Amino acid sequence: MTSGSNAPSPKCPIFIPVEQTHINTSITKSPGPKFRVASYNILAQVYVKSSLFPHSPRSCLRWKTRSQAILTVLKSLEADILCLQELDMFDSFYKPNIENLGYSSIYIQRSGDKRDGCGIFYNPNIAELVFEERIEYNDLVDSVNEETITLDVEPSTNTKAPAQKDVHPDRGDPDDPRVRLKRDCVGIMAAFRLKDPTHHLVVVANTHIYWDPEWADVKLAQVKYLLSRLNKFSVSVSDKFECDPSVIVAGDFNSTPGDKVYQYLTSGDPSSPSKPECSDELPMPLRSLYAHARGREPTFTNCTPDFTNTLDYIFFSPSERIKPVSFLDLPELDSADVSGCLPNLHHPSDHLPIGADFEVIAD
Structure with a gap:
């Protein structure tokens, strides 16, 4: 790694204990085994252009420097299950280097000619992979052909958007649902059996939802498909292993707190005031980790001069089997390490990692 004042110096992560007032007080059993989940949009190098990040020091955009800074962050998180988005160079760089840290991995590359994708890295000493499935949101096009899905296209009131890292050439009429839904996301x-005395099964989903705020209908269609697939996957795991698995959903949802996508994702939680506007049925119950653990979402997880807001989340199924006991502390806007926006010498991506420790409650 380079030396001197321009050398990257990723911030050491701090996990904050969850206050007892924010957790399920009906769970009073003795402390059980814990596992850590983290999620991070690492910013694919294919999207790193000085024109997109003119505010960033040139040195922290160079792959030789940035790649090592990312590895430093990932190692410091000490996660047992690590969900990464915008993961490019999987076979040539990330897979061998992260496996050198003791992880195993599964991966899906984006459809079409896209070079990045989503990956889950896991500690095989903590969790055993027993089942996996991949999701391609382009499959929604078939639903249009079968007339089982429609899009409610509305003009957006958003004036700002995340960095446009994934701009497409024209692929047809944007008013055609088949064109709108083919976003290559x-x-x-994956289902993991924890290698502790509980042998509890945990279903983990990792995703990256389409970015454009003008296409909120596409985002909503994608998260509905995600939860539909996730529910079927969880039922399959339950039937196959005769268990009641916990569910954790992580990723970059490109959606801000309170918008339609966020409302839909949390509307299945009985404690949530949100109700889906476009469905007669509630989705599977999910609770936002940060909103639950500390009473509010982070101020931001994505920080650039043109857009600063929360886009990244970890959701979990409220149950008597797992509970969050700590969460990764995140900076505020006046924190020195985010001064000048991201990426910078302290944060190698334009996103921040998020994470939590979960405790398994024994039967």
Whole structure:
């Protein structure tokens, strides 16, 4: 790694204990084994252009420097299950280097000619992979052909958007649902058996939802498909292993707190005031980790001069089997390490990692 004042110096992560007032007080059993989940949009190098990040020091955009800074962040998180988005150079760089840290991995590359994707890295000493499935949101096009899905296209009131890292050439009429839904976005789901005395099964999904705020209908269609697939996957795991698995969903949802996508994702939680506007049925119950653990979402997880807001989330199924006991502390806007926006010498991506420790409650 380079030396001197311009050398990257990723911030050491700090996990904050969850206050007892924010957790399920009906769970009073003795402390059980814990596992850590983290999620991070690492910013694919294919999207790193000085024209997109003119505010960033040139040195922290160079792959030789940035790649090592990313590895430093990932190692410091000490996650047992690590969900990464915008993961490019999987076979040539990330897979061998992260596996050198003791992880195993699964991966899905985006559809079409896209070079990045979503990956789940896991500690095989903590969790055993027993089942996996991949999600390609382009499959929604078939639903249009079968007339099982429609899009409610509305003009957007958003005036700002995340960095436009994924701009497409014209692929047809944007008013055609088949064109709108073909965004080459993906996700991946996995079931893990924890290697502790509980042998509890945990279903983990990792996804990256389409970015454009003008296409909120596409985002909503994608998260509906995600939860539909996730529900079927969880039922399959339950039937196959005769268990009631916990569910954790992580990723870059390109959606801000309170918007339609966020409302839909949390509307299945009985404690949530949100109700989906476009469905007669509630989705599977999910609770936002940060909103639950500390009473509010982070101030931001994505920080650039043109857009600063929360886009990244970890959701979990409220149950008597797992509970969050700590969460990764995140900076505020006046924190020195985010001065000048991201990426910078402290944060190698334009996103921040998020994470939590979960405790398994024994039967």
